Amino acid sequence: MTAADEAASTRNLIARRNRLLGPAYRLFYEQPVQFVRGEGVWLYDAAGDRYLDAYNNVASVGHCHPHVVQAIARQAAALNTHTRYLHETVLDFAERLLATFPSEIGHVMFTCTGSEANDLALRVARTCTGGTGFIVTANAYHGVTSALTELSPSLGHPLQEGSHARLIPAPGSGDGTGEVFAQHVSDALDDMRYSGIRPAALLVDTIFSSDGVFADPPGFLRPAVEAARAAGALFIADEVQPGFGRCGSHMWGFARHGLVPDLVTMGKPMGNGHPVAGMAARPELLAEFGRRSRYFNTFGGNPVSAAAGIAVLDVIASEGLMENAQRTGAYLVELLSELQARHELIAEIRGAGLFVGVELRHGGAMGTPATTEAARIVNLLRERRVLISSAGPHGNVLKIRPPLVFGKEHADLLVDTLDQALAELSVAAE
Structure with a gap:
């Protein structure tokens, strides 16, 4: 294929995409x-x-890792259904996954995307605290559901008047990061109190990916989490981007800060391209949530997704x-x-x-x-x-x-x- 042929093919694909998918999707790069x-x-x-x-x-x-591809194909050839039937694979996956968390995190619920996992975490936080206020960083991204779009300012949507969300500056670099960030959280909690809003949770991506990547010094998140918990809010660690060993020293980004979250959300890398995601939680929170609410996800935790998730954990460990x-x-x-x-x-x-x-x-x-x-x-x-x-x-x-x-x-x-x-x-x- 010549350069001219390649350029013509690209133009045709873009035109076809625009005709079929509409204008809301976006492409990377000036030359897709x-x-x-x-x-x-x-x-x-x-x-x-x-x-x-x-x-x-x-x-x-790694793209198309053979161990993951084989696990998906093998399970797809045998059975794929939902979690309202008994099946061992989802339980095997849950055991393997929970073994990577602190002992205080004892349950996991599976979804298909990180957005769904974060949306579920919001529901649990509201149910268990009675609060409606959420604190996120000023350029965060947490998902694309209606609830999470409000908590994802990087998408460019301004907060609506009367919103119960509060945006705070992302942490900076250098000495004093922890104290400064904790003060921003405390200020947001004070503003909620003044407005008659009960806080539900502090929700952060533990490496602040969309805010510009802030990782050091390890431990700087602790004062902010302590401030949130003192006000009755939960700490939701969004591990969709920093989780699964990406940070090197620990399996999860929150562990670099010596923290045990109340809720942990996961997605993107969980199935190596297969749509696997989930929310892990302290058991007492899910006991309260299960007593007062129900949750079902048709495809979350299906046998093929669980097999993909197990295979990813296999590769992380074996390689x-x-x-x-x-x-x-x-x-x-x-x-x-x-x-x-x-x-x-x-x-x-x-x-x-x-x-x-x-x-x-x-x-x-x-x-x-x-x-x-x-x-x-x-x-x-x-x-x-x-x-x-x-x-x-x-x-x-x-x-x-x-x-x-x-x-x-x-x-x-x-x-x-x-x-x-x-x-x-x-x-x-x-």
């Missing part, structure tokens, strides 16, 4: 790309060219992917730090394991956000067949979140390509 195959850290386009995937945590143990995330993540940060010394646009490098944010600013850490430059770099990398994205309220944080099989040789390629993109950007600015 069509993928037809994936393997490990690589995605392949229709022309057979491969792209280094440094963004997609959904395929957490040492948590250790790889810590080892390769540290190597990646080291390379990026060397890059920072050569490119003044890089203001700060943050993250844990294989979840890294590279903040771009003009004039150093206190300078103006380099929003346009970040978008250009993402597209320059795509042109060089390396995939990343951006995050943060200004879109100026390069978001690096590859499959957990990402190795040092892939980190070398990523950083070399980023070096080229930054150099091209610098030349163009002169």
Whole structure:
């Protein structure tokens, strides 16, 4: 396929997509790309060219991992139904999954998406606390249901008048992060009290993915959670993005802060591309919720999804992917730090394991956000067949979140390509 043929094919696909799916869906990159195959850290386009995937945590143990593919196919060939019939696979999955949590977390309920898991967590929090107020960070993303859109300011929807949600600044970097963030939570609780709103929960993505990736220092979340609990609110840890060993040192992002949440939500990487998600909880909360409410999800916890989830846990353990995330993540940060010394646009490098944010600013850490430059770099990398994205309220944080099989040789390629993109950007600015 020639370049002209490929461009024509892309235009036709975009036109067909717009005609059939409508305008609400969005595509990545100035030049959208069509993928037809994936393997490990690589995605392949229709022309057979491969792209280094440094963004997609959904395929957490690598695209089309054979152990996961075989588990899905084997179970799909035997039986797939819902959780109102007895079936051992969902119980096996629950046992395996709960074994990765602190002992205080004793139950799990399965859904299909992280949005559903977070929506369920809201219901449990409201039921068990009697509260209606939720605190989230100012550029958070927690899901796409009606309830969660209000709690996902990164989607761009302003809070409605009379909303019971309160938005607080994301944590910053450096000393005092924990105390400052806890003060923001306390201020939000005071405002709820003044408005006659009973708090239900503090809901945070434990690596603050959409806010721009904030991971350090470990433990900074504790004062904020203590403030929320003192006011009668629950702590919901959204582990959809930081969970399943991505942070390297721990299986779950909340564990880096020495915390035991009341509710934990999971999704994206749970089935390596198969739609598996869930909410884990303290048993006393689900006892109260079950006494006063009922919940059913037709596809959540079905045998095929459970088989996929078990297979993902198998691979994380057998291939040492948590250790790889810590080892390769540290190597990646080291390379990026060397890059920072050569490119003044890089203001700060943050993250844990294989979840890294590279903040771009003009004039150093206190300078103006380099929003346009970040978008250009993402597209320059795509042109060089390396995939990343951006995050943060200004879109100026390069978001690096590859499959957990990402190795040092892939980190070398990523950083070399980023070096080229930054150099091209610098030349163009002169």
